[in-house]
Structures are given as structure tokens and as C-alpha cells.
Amino acid sequence: MASTTPAAMSADAATRPPAASAHQEHRLRQRVLGWLFSAPYLVYVAVIFAYPLGFAVYMSLYDYFFTAPGVNVVRPFVGLRNYTHALADPAVRQAFGNVLEFLVINVPLTVVLSLLLATLLNQVVHARAFLRVSFYLPYLTASVAVVGVWLFLFSGTGLVNQLLGPLAPHPSWLVNERLAMPSIALFVTWKQLGFYILLYLAALQNVGRELYEAASTDGASWWSSFWYVTVPGVRSATVLVLLLSTIVGANLFTEPYLLTGGGGPNGASTSPVLVMYQQGIQQGKPGYAAAIGVLLVLMTLVIAWLQNRFGQERD
């Protein structure tokens, strides 16, 4: 193998044509500029995402608790003890089961309803803006404000039970161990729908008119056009909706905190984030809460990977 001495290299550079050198300089400048433009986002990711995530992993390995600045305390390293305790804790297991139940109801319902409604809204000629705003309004409204309305609707003597008459469940929706989580899933689906409809509406603008015209020429029904043109046409949006609704759903907190009075009845609507709040903030065990949080991240990643694996179009 031939070797090149430094002296030879410098001689080589000296004899390099000026055009090649200018090109290299240009590329270097571009690379620096690229890093400069990326820097704000990289800093954002490091500070807002990477640091808290890493700190959560760090906390989960210790008997960690928050202290006033400058206070010297012993926070013993406990290894994976927080994880083994979390996995053996019936309350944590129930919360993870609850959130899976929530996702099974909420995610498919969100995808189907938002796609259908977006398709219909896309075809509406009159009052289009009004209808779009109407669907978006619950998303913009704070959960705290809307929860009162749902408490009124789904209470024992609420409107829903009055309409159902003898078919009304007993105990009523939000205090019924079987129905509390499905009720929350319905609430969240309704509340978030407007956002996902917007995503689908944007995606629908990219589905070519000529495809619908061709389908129509071939005698396709509305349903056939929807199934064979619209659904494949918005596939990447569907994967996005799946991922976002899963991530949002896995972070469920406000609704069980407010709608079912802290995860009731008997823990039937507790979510992992609610348990994290109880353990980490209220009971002063942030190390344990962090372990639950890391487990939640892992669960969400596995679900998201499966969704991406089976939902994404393969080249």
C-alpha cells in the first residue's frame, strides 16, 4: 500500500486546482451554516427533550427526592428496584391496563371518525368554515371547562341517562368500574377530534381530483371511492394520527383527575401519569414516579413502532 507523507500532502494541496479548493471551501461554509441553522432546534431538543428524559432515567435509579437548592442529602443508588417495585405494584399495573383499554377505544375511534368527518367536510360546499370551527372548538377549550358539561351529561340524573331511560347503566357512567374508562375515552375522542380532522383535511388536498374522476368513470360508488382512493391517499396522515393519538392518550391525566375524581371508582380510571403525579408530586417519591414514566415511554415506543411497522406504506 502506498503511503503519503505530510510533505507530499501539502505539496499536493499546493498543486490542487483553484476551482476544487473553492468548491471545498463552499461546502465547508455550507456545512457550518447548516449547523448554525440547526443549532436552535438542537439546543431545544437537548434542553427540552434529552435532558429531562436522561434525568428521568437517572432519577429512576435512585431513591430520589427534590430538595431546596444547596441542601446536602443522601439519595442512595437503588439500581432497578424502582422498576421491580413498579412492575409488582397492583396500582401501577392497573393503571397500565386502564390506559391500554383507553387506547384500544380511543385510537381506532379517533382515526375512523376524524377521517370520515374530514372526508365529509371536504365535500361540503355551504357553511364549511362554520362546521370546521365547530369541530375544532372542543379541542381549543380547556378540559377543565368542558369536564363540567360532561359531568352534567353523564351523571346519574344527567341528560344521557334521561334519554336512555330504563337502559341507563347502574351505577352511572363515571362511577361504574366497567364504564368509567370507556366514558373517558369517548370524552377525549370528542375533544381531540377537531385537531385530527384538520390533519386529514390537509392530507385530502393532496389526493388528486383525477383519481376520483377516474373512479367515478369506472362506476365506483361513494364508499368504493372512499375505500380505494381516499384511504390509501391519506395513508401517511393516518400513521401520523395513529402516532399522535397514541402518544396523547398514553399521557392521559386531566380527564381521570377531574372527570372521575382522581382515577375512581376504585382505580378503574387511573392512568400511569396520574399514578406518577400521586407518587412523585403528592407522596414525594419522584424516583419511583420516574421509573413508571420510563416504563410508559417504553410502552408507547413499542406501540408506536408497531403502528409504524404495519401502518406505513412500504416502498
Place this chain on the structure above:
Amino acid sequence: MRSAWKIMAASAGLGLVLSGCGAGGGGGAAPGNAAMTARGPITVWYSNNEQEVAWGKAMVAAWNTAHPEEKVDGQEIPAGKTSEEVIGAAITAGTAPCLVFNTAPSAVGQFQRQGGLVNLASFPDGASYIESRTGGAAQQYKSDDGGYYQLPWKSNPVMIFYNKDLFSKAGLNPDKPDLSTFDAFLAAARKIKSSGAAKYAIYPAPTSEFFQTQFDFMPLYAAESGGKQIVTDGKATFNDASGLAVANFWKTIYSEGLAGKETVQGDAFATKVSAMAIVGPWAIASYKGKVNWGAVPVPTSTGKPANQIYTFSDAKNVGLFTACKNQATAWDVLKFATSSDQDGKLLTTTGQMPMRQNLQQAYPDFFSKNPAYSQFGDQAARTVEVPAGPHTVEVLQTVRDAWTRAVISGEGDLAQALNDAADKVNGVLAG
């Protein structure tokens, strides 16, 4: 997706490196002796209800007039889910004020563990001031290390409020209703419901938050047990005969539909959804002009005389925080704000009971002009507090979880549920 895993792993790695740099307990020193003798301006937080804001502003103005060199900036506690979370976050961030006139005893153990509170007994006159003002009841607020990390400030002894108009409608004596025994209480409750006077007899919050234990189980347990805490000497006591009797009483209330199991919007008593409430005198201001109310002590199985009934204190205390740079001023402000004069103003303005021994003798004019408050003044001498220490919230949550399942929902064996909860609490306290 493989790249997503890589990003996650890299992020966690980067975060671990970054967090490793910042973690480890810190090496600085907490404000120590220098702060304890320093004087200057300070900030205090007080509760955000109308009456306490009025008292807080007046107290701060009075101090500032007399001490222009040591100004106090009075502020309402910043909004949050609970005051305790706001204070806990402020301790961690090093932004806690000097004094908080709304420190819940259930949170003090954790604040102390965080290194956020000054031991008031470390002031030369600290322990003597607290004990001379509050008397023997101050012992309930003493830390395991013998210090005082809170000044017992005011209590709201929990009693049974009843709506006189609804009681009349139900055919019950509105002036002297017999609610002294569990049986008499249940009989009255059934009458309220069957007569249609109100939808429910009583409506304690049926929700799962830890602090709700303080407003159904604890007042009656204190009364039934003759003043026991739910934890004594590091062991759960609430699964004894008194605890079981109280739990059975409430279970009957729920199983017969005499209390609601759903989250109620607003105040069930003020809106006449229920004819009774279990609450302290702080609520009186909110009933003004809405409810023609009376109050009696909480019931016991045998109907103990009123002067032997204990109840939950629902106290709010004052904490002096280590973030305070001028702790000598803060201690003086604390003594000023809990002086006989200011306690009288607190009583007059808010109707809440300063934790001062011989309260009724100290303010005879107020109690003679406001006879309805006399029974609260009397009851204030017999209150029971939550157990002290860093595990208070966990203990209360454990009791609550057992309560919602076995009492409110009526599932499983009640005695077994209390025993299981007691075992869990003992495990937590044993560490």
C-alpha cells in the same frame, strides 16, 4: 423507526450525561445562622379566599407602618392544583417566600425532608412561644426530631352542619336535632331522604384524593376513639374497633343512598342537594344568605356528650422557609401575625379559630356577639391532627383507597380492607 430508537437512546445518554453534571445533591450551603439573624424586607404568602386576603392585607399594612425598615410584601399563594404543590415546587426552585400562612400539616413532613423549612425551635424563644400560645395541642405539630417546622396557626374543627329549613321540612327538630349517635344520625338521614326534603342527607366528597380522608373518616374516628390519631407510635390504629364502627356507619350511609357517590359540582350543602355537611367554620362565609344553618358535633356510636367529642382539626399553619434571607425579620413577623391582637382580627375577619389555648376566654366579646361560633371555639380545644412525618400523604392515600372500595362502593369485607390498609401503612412507616 430504527433511527427513532437511536435518537431516543442518544437523547437518554445525552440527558444522563447532562443530568449527571447537575445532580448529586449540590455542594452549596443552605442559608444558615447568618440568615437566622438577618433583618430586611421579606415576602409572605397567604391564602386566596376573600376573608383571608382581607386579613392578610391588613396585617401586612399594620406591620409595614410600624417597621418601615423591614417591609413585608404580602401576596396571595400562586395558583396551582393545590397550595402544597406550589410550595413544594417553590422550595425546589429556591423561590419560596419567607412565610406561608397556609401550610397544610399533611405536607410539612415532606417540606422538612426537602430541607425547605426552618426549625422554629432553633430561635431562642421559638419553642416557648409556640407552646405558650397553643398549649398542649402544640405537641401534635412537633417533629420526630423534637423541632417545630410549623407554627400551629388556625384550626377549622370539623362538625356536622345542617340546614334548619330542610330539617323542618323533613319533620326533624331544626333547633336541637338528635344527631349524637350513629343510629340517631341514620334515622334522621333516612327521614330527610324519604320525606323528599333533600336528595341526599349528607354529601362528603366521594372522590379518591388523599385529603378527602380528613373529611369523612378522620373526624368520626377522632370522636369515636376519644382523640386518637390514625397512626400512633409509628403503627396504624385505624383498624381497631372504633375505626370499624365508623367505617360501618359510613358504609350504611352509602349503601342506603343517603349520600351521593358521584362527583358533585359546586357545594352540595349550599345548593340544598344535601341537608347536612361535614365541614369546619371556614365554610360559614360561603353559606351566608344561602343556608339557614345550625351545627352539632360529629356523631359517635354511644352519643358522647359534646364536651368529650374530638374531631379533625383541618388546621392551616405557618411555615418559615429556608430560602428566606432575613429570617430574624420573618420570625418577628410570624410572632406579630399570631399575636393576641392579630389572632383576634383573624377570628373576626375569617371566623376561623386561632390555635390559642383558652380561646373563648381570650375573645369573650366575639363569642358573645356570635354565639353560633361558640361551639367551634369549644370544639377547637379538642382536635386531632394528621400523623406527622414525610409519609403522611401516602398513609392518607392508602386509607382512602381502602375507603373508596370497601365503604363507598361497598365491595369486599370491611374489616379485612381496614386490616390490609393498616398492614400497608405499617410497611410504609417501617420504611
